[in-house]
Amino acid sequence: MPEAAPPQSAHLYIMAPSQDELKYNKTATFRLLCQ
Secondary structure (H helix, E strand, O other), rough: OOOOOOHHHHHHHHOOOOOOHHHHHHHHHHHHOOO
16 A cells, blocks of 8 residues: 555545544534423
8 A cells, every 4th residue: 555645535534524523513413402
């Protein structure tokens, strides 16, 4: 495999939310709904 990732893969990787971001978004939404 080449060291450099194709632009498409790099773009998808940047746009994909990480698990921590998903957890944070769920927590923030939960707090908003329960205020």
